[in-house]
Amino acid sequence: MRFDLQIIASWIKEGSTVLDLGCGEGELLSYLKDHKQVRGTGIESSEEKVTACIERGVQVLQGDITEEVTDYPDQAFDYVILSQTLQQVYEPDKLIKELIRVGRQIIVSFPNFCHWAIRLQILFYGYAPKNRQLPYEWYDTPNIRVITLHDFRRFVKATNCTIIKEAAINTHSDNLQGRIIRFLPNLRATFGIFLVEKRPKNSEESSHESKKTNQG
Amino acid sequence: MSLENSHKSVGLVSKEFFTFANNAPLRLESGASLGPITVGYETMGSLNKDGTNAILITHAFSGDSHVAGYYKEDDPKPGWWDIMVGPGKPIDTDRYFVVCSNILGGCMGTTGPASTNLATGKAYGLDFPVVTIGDMVRCQKRLVDYLGIKKLLTVTGGSVGGMQVLEWAIRYPDMLVSAIPLATTTRHSALAIAFNEIGRQAIMSDPHFNKGDYYGKDKPNLGLALARMIGHVTYLSDHAMRKKFGRKLQDRETLAFDFEANFQVESYLRYQGSKFTRRFDANSFLYITKAADYYDVKHQHGNGSLMKAFAGVKAKVLVISFTSDWLYPTYQSREMVKAMKKNGLDVSFCEIEAECGHDAFLVANDRQASLMRNFIDRLGLEEGYHAF
Numbered sequence: 001m002r003f004d005l006q007i008i009a010s011w012i013k014e015g016s017t018v019l020d021l022g023c024g025e026g027e028l029l030s031y032l033k034d035h036k037q038v039r040g041t042g043i044e045s046s047e048e049k050v051t052a053c054i055e056r057g058v059q060v061l062q063g064d065i066t067e068e069v070t071d072y073p074d075q076a077f078d079y080v081i082l083s084q085t086l087q088q089v090y091e092p093d094k095l096i097k098e099l100i101r102v103g104r105q106i107i108v109s110f111p112n113f114c115h116w117a118i119r120l121q122i123l124f125y126g127y128a129p130k131n132r133q134l135p136y137e138w139y140d141t142p143n144i145r146v147i148t149l150h151d152f153r154r155f156v157k158a159t160n161c162t163i164i165k166e167a168a169i170n171t172h173s174d175n176l177q178g179r180i181i182r183f184l185p186n187l188r189a190t191f192g193i194f195l196v197e198k199r200p201k202n203s204e205e206s207s208h209e210s211k212k213t214n215q216g
Numbered sequence: 217m218s219l220e221n222s223h224k225s226v227g228l229v230s231k232e233f234f235t236f237a238n239n240a241p242l243r244l245e246s247g248a249s250l251g252p253i254t255v256g257y258e259t260m261g262s263l264n265k266d267g268t269n270a271i272l273i274t275h276a277f278s279g280d281s282h283v284a285g286y287y288k289e290d291d292p293k294p295g296w297w298d299i300m301v302g303p304g305k306p307i308d309t310d311r312y313f314v315v316c317s318n319i320l321g322g323c324m325g326t327t328g329p330a331s332t333n334l335a336t337g338k339a340y341g342l343d344f345p346v347v348t349i350g351d352m353v354r355c356q357k358r359l360v361d362y363l364g365i366k367k368l369l370t371v372t373g374g375s376v377g378g379m380q381v382l383e384w385a386i387r388y389p390d391m392l393v394s395a396i397p398l399a400t401t402t403r404h405s406a407l408a409i410a411f412n413e414i415g416r417q418a419i420m421s422d423p424h425f426n427k428g429d430y431y432g433k434d435k436p437n438l439g440l441a442l443a444r445m446i447g448h449v450t451y452l453s454d455h456a457m458r459k460k461f462g463r464k465l466q467d468r469e470t471l472a473f474d475f476e477a478n479f480q481v482e483s484y485l486r487y488q489g490s491k492f493t494r495r496f497d498a499n500s501f502l503y504i505t506k507a508a509d510y511y512d513v514k515h516q517h518g519n520g521s522l523m524k525a526f527a528g529v530k531a532k533v534l535v536i537s538f539t540s541d542w543l544y545p546t547y548q549s550r551e552m553v554k555a556m557k558k559n560g561l562d563v564s565f566c567e568i569e570a571e572c573g574h575d576a577f578l579v580a581n582d583r584q585a586s587l588m589r590n591f592i593d594r595l596g597l598e599e600g601y602h603a604f
Contacts, residue, residue, distance in 0.1 A: 041557075050566045051583055054534065055590035057598075061553060061565045071554050 001027050003171040003178030004109050004191055008081060011107065011165060011195055012036060016078035019103065021065040022085040025049050026058030033058070043068045066095055072102045079105050084191075086110040087143040093159070100161060100198050109193040112168070114148035116187050132172050133190050149185055149192040156196055165195040225294055226260045226302040226309045229285035231325055233257075236358050248345035252334070255359050256325015257281050257317035260301065261309040267366035268599065271307055271592070272356065273297065273316040274373030274380035276578075277504050278447075278496060280324035283316040284309075299580045306589035311596065312369065317359055319352045319380070321503040326355070329499035330431060340499075342428035347503060349376070349511045353383040360391070367391060369599065370592055371531075374398035374577035375544070376508045382552070385531045386517050392531040394595050396588060398577040399541050401548040402513035402522060402555075408543055411450050412505040415443030419498045428499050440498040441489030448488050453540040453573030457481060513552075522555035532562040534591050536584065538576035539569050564591075 001009070005028045012018060014036045020029050023042025026049075032038035042060040044050050053060035061068055066089065069080075080103030082095075087110050089095050099106045111133045118129040128138040136143065149168060156163055168185030169192075171178025181189040234255045236242075241251030258281045263270060273283050275296070284301035286294055301307045301314055318326035321344070329344035336343075360368065368391055371384045378400020385395040401408070422439030424430055449457075461481040465471070468478065477483035518525025533556055537549035546567050556563040568583050570576035577584065 047566060047569055047583070050564075051587055054564050054566065054587055057594045059532075059562055059564050061557065061563070062567050063550070063565070071557055073558065076560070 001031055001176065003176060004083060004169060004193055007167050007169065007193055008083060008107050008109065012038060012079055018079045018081060019077040020081045021069065022082065023053065023060060026053035026056055026060060028081070029058045030056050069098050069102055074101055075104055077103045079103055079107055081107045083109045084111070087145045087147055089145065092145055096159060105164065105195055105197045107193065107195050109191055110147050112149050112186065112189050112192050113146045114150070114186050115190050149189065152192060152194060156194070160199050161196050162199045163194055163196055167193045169193065224303045225298060226285040229258050229260060230287065231256050231258055231281060233325065234359050234362050242354070244345055244351050245348040246346050250345055253320065253327045253355060255317050255355055257315060257359055258283065260284060260314045261312050263313040263364060267364050268369065269311065270313040270315060270365040270368050272360060272368050272371045273301070273314060274371060274377040275316060275319065276373065276375035276377045277508065279377065280322065281316045281318045296578065300585065300588070306585045307592065315360070315363065317356055319504065320355045321347045321500060321507060323497035323500040328497065329428065329503055330497045339431040341431065342499065344499070344503065346506055348507050349379045349383050350387065350516065352507065353380050353387060357388060367393060369595060370394040370396055372396035372398065375400055375574065376504065379508065379511050382513060385529045385533065386513070386525060389528050389530040393599055394532040394534065396534045396536065396591065398536045399538055399544055399574055401544040402552050403511055404509050409509045411446060412509055415446050416502050416505060418442040418446070419501060425498070435493070436498045437493040440493050440496065440501060443501055444492035445485040445489045448485060450543045451573055451575040453542065453571065455540060456572045459571070522551065523558050526555050526559050526561065529556070529559070529561055532595065535563065535565045536587065537567045539567060540571055541574045541576060543574040
């Protein structure tokens with residue numbers, strides 16, 4: 001399983017309910033079903049991937065994540081997962097609010113556009129960044145949102161949510177291997193993963209907010 | 217699966233009959249009573265000791281119980297879903313006990329308007345009561361009980377057969393492990409009703425129709441053929457027709473400047489229409505299209521709410537639609553999926569890219585075959601399935 005999905009799986013409690021948006025071929029959901037007795041469902045737009053999900057016994061709906069998610073009642077799932085998709089969403093703020101409505105907690109992962117290699121590319125070459133995580137040209141990339149770990153933390157705060165856990169990792173988008181980055185993550189991590197929940201009303205801010213890192 | 221297996225047929229099958237409601241007639245949804253009722257059905261494979269490895273296939277509007285295999289060695293064609301049903305096929309008769317019966321109101325072995333009305337000694341004709349999808353399914357339930365089936369591993373079918381699948385899931389939630397409705401809808405759109413009405417009018421305006429009392433006389437074959445031609449167009453797609461016929465001429469090089477079938481598509485439709493009159497009863501056309509038009513899950517089971525209608529469903533559901541189906545377009549499948557998912561049902565949905573229109577579910581399609589095979593086999597495993 002992809003390294004970022006391994007981390008996400010480790011955060012999910014046994015016997016919980018999970019909605020995986022953009023679930024691909026259902027790797028994560030299938031793992032969670034077999035190893036953590038999770039009752040999960042996925043949303044995926046590609047017919048081929050949907051078929052793969054159904055064939056491995058993963059419940060899945062073919063459709064657009066931003067539309068499909070609106071049908072669920074409030075707090076319908078323990079976790080809603082959006083992995084490596086946020087950077088491709090047209091209205092991320094609306095989507096995240098929807099996720100927070102549908103899930104008690106949400107797990108979001110995305111490529112960190114602030115990695116040092118990207119910074120250097122822009123600084124020295126002056127071209128839009130292109131690498132193994134972001135292999136596209138500016139004109140054909142599906143990644144229309146440029147997000148950094150800092151940006152996301154600020155966004156979570158502004159949305160009245162709290163980060164419960166986070167992991168900055170160094171891995172390639174399709175890699176099974178990777179490592180967690182603890183020093184200067186905004187500079188050194190290729191991906192960020194966040195576990196977020198709605199801030200309880202009237203709660204003291206930062207009572208259990210994760211430790212801020214301002215390096216990088 | 218070996219290639220050899222994929223072409224294997226279930227072999228010889230035979231139609232059997234089950235009669236019920238001999239003494240107490242069945243009270244239909246319309247309020248009318250009907251009895252006795254005979255159901256024509258075919259089975260393949262063997263039922264296991266617990267009665268839990270059965271699959272019920274519900275046929276579409278003009279289908280019948282002859283889902284796979286051959287009646288005689290020299291039959292030119294096998295049953296209508298032979299590509300899906302047989303040994304080693306997606307609905308595997310080596311593993312499952314497969315049942316398919318003709319629907320109530322039909323003309324292929326089950327009581328319908330052409331059957332003899334015991335009260336008069338003559339065919340029912342239009343004295344046959346208007347039946348519903350619910351009535352059809354209640355008859356199937358009687359058959360399933362009679363066969364000793366305790367639980368259906370799945371109920372599957374397309375089009376009007378898909379309506380019966382939905383009806384089964386709603387009406388008998390404890391009888392089904394899963395349901396696979398294909399290319400279907402929870403209720404007809406105005407477009408679908410319109411085409412059915414044109415077909416019915418074609419039949420009823422045939423000079424031989426005689427208010428449905430034509431048995432033993434000249435039949436309203438022109439009207440029935442016309443109705444079939446119209447129906448056939450709705451089962452295809454613009455793309456399929458362009459690819460199959462285009463503007464090709466039939467057995468000629470130039471236009472004839474007359475009203476014979478100049479174009480291949482005209483000739484094809486005439487052939488399909490006339491072929492249909494040899495196997496189908498015009499009155500059954502009226503009754504079955506009416507049942508399909510009346511079907512409305514939301515109002516019949518949910519008091520106006522589709523969500524409420526599906527609230528009691530326990531089956532795992534796999535909904536499949538096809539991109540070029542303009543009779544029951546994908547948005548209609550999405551509607552049912554939406555209502556199911558709001559109820560927290562275990563539902564999966566896949567829209568298969570297919571060019572051939574509504575009839576796509578009947579045509580060989582690797583994706584559909586593989587989806588259904590894996591979905592059913594996995595359920596079998598999860599249910600602690602054993603063959604016999």
